[in-house]
Amino acid sequence: MTQCDLSEKRCVPCEGGVDKLTTDQIDALMVELPKWSLDGEVLTRQFTFENFEQALAFTNQVGAVSEAEFHHPEITLNWGRVDLRVWTHAIDGLSENDFILAAKFDRL
Secondary structure (H helix, E strand, O other), X not given: OOHHHHHHOOOOOOOOOOOOOOHHHHHHHHOOOOOOEEOOOOEEEEEEOOOXXXXXXXXXXXXXXXXXXXXXXXXXXXXXXXXXXXXXXXXXXXXXXXXXXXXXXXXX
């Protein structure tokens, strides 16, 4: 599976009742997202920009993608920086949706 493959997929609504990804599954998917890190069972990435306006514009793009996918990250907006944290709240861990969303954010 390549990052392009992930970014072309769609998130599947998750209301819970599904298993979290295993460590092996997470490790395999992390290879496709080299700019992302793990903080426990949360994907994290910091995006940097030249100013607040660019960071805000990116945040709005993240919001549009998130709404289209019905899957939403935690967003922290600062001057010249946007921090994203992605995980599946319904299962309190990582699902393939999280990796799909992260790949879509990378394409912005």
